[in-house]
Amino acid sequence: AGRCVVAVDGPSGSGKSTVSRRLAAGLGARYLDTGAMYRALTWAVLRSGVELTDTESVAKVAAEADLRIGTDPQGYAVTVDGTDVSTAIRGAEVTAAVSAVAAVAAVRELLVDxxxxxxxxxxxxxxxxxxxxxxxxxxxxxxxxxxxxxAARAKRRSAEDAADVAATAADLARRDRLDSTRKVNPLQQAPDAVVLDTTELGIDEVVARLREMLTERG
Ligand code: C5P
Incomplete structure (x- = not known):
């Protein structure tokens, strides 16, 4: 089969990861978790000890890190300089720092490429x-x-992380604000994107609708 790229954007807790992985698995396609890439470089920055506000040093650490990520929707490892960081990048430290690292223009250029x-x-x-x-x-x-x-997003995320709903809600609101207001490539709805509100929709329903859309588009 030919080329087929599906772009799935949205704030954290919108169901992006589960939907994207299931859709990819069903299509027999690859899957790329770009958030994991920003998280992995954030892990490298935290390990290096440079200040998050020192954007030049942050960019340097990011450029020098050997980041690798798998694209199997059933399971993919993320490594930095040979260390498997797949679990560490989901931790509270990385989550608290990732929006700052993702706001650095040079980091985004590198990862977008x-x-x-x-x-x-x-x-x-x-x-x-x-x-x-x-x-x-x-x-x-x-x-x-x-x-x-x-509310739905905070509930999903806190269930995933076995964390407190109120604390998760506060963290999501903080990250959404940072991700939507940064100068370079903020969280954005492309004008030609199909918007799906998943508050009342099950994962399977969302995946089924996306598959229908792909079939309609040939
Ligand atoms: O999707 P996830 O919650 O793992 O993303 C972590 C963070 O990485 C986001 O809060 C955002 O700051 C950043 N990110 C980004 N651009 C992307 C994916 C993630 O800025 N394409």
Missing amino acids: RQRRVIADAGRIVVEGRDIGSVVAPDAELKVYLTASE
Whole structure:
């Protein structure tokens, strides 16, 4: 089969990851978790000890890190300089720092470039993030923007992380604000994206609707 790129954007807790992985697995396509890439470079920055506000040093650490990420929707490892960081990048320290690192222009340039190469190599791939339909893959065959009420998003995330709902809600609100207001490639709904509110929709329903859309588009 030919090229097919699906861009899935939206705020955290909108169901992006689960939907994207299931859609990719069902299509027999690759899957790229771009958030994991920003998280992995954040892990490298934290390990290096440079200040998050020192954007020049942050960019240098990011440029020198040997980041690798798998694209199997059933399970993919993320490594930095040979260390498997797949679990560490989901921890509270990385989550608290990632929006600051993701706001550094040089970091985004580096990762957007990497992401475009992964997409070109894969051909058939579901890519999830914040700026995929708007910046990374503006020519994607299907662009989806997933949303959900703040309450639903906080509930999902706290269930995933076994964390307190109120603390999770505060963290989500903080990250959404940082991700939507940064100068470079903020979280954005591409004008031609299909918007799906997942507050009342089950994961399977969302995946089924996206598959229908892909079939309709041939
Ligand atoms: O999706 P996830 O919650 O893992 O993303 C972590 C962070 O990475 C986001 O809060 C955002 O700051 C950043 N990110 C981004 N652009 C992307 C994907 C993630 O800025 N395409």
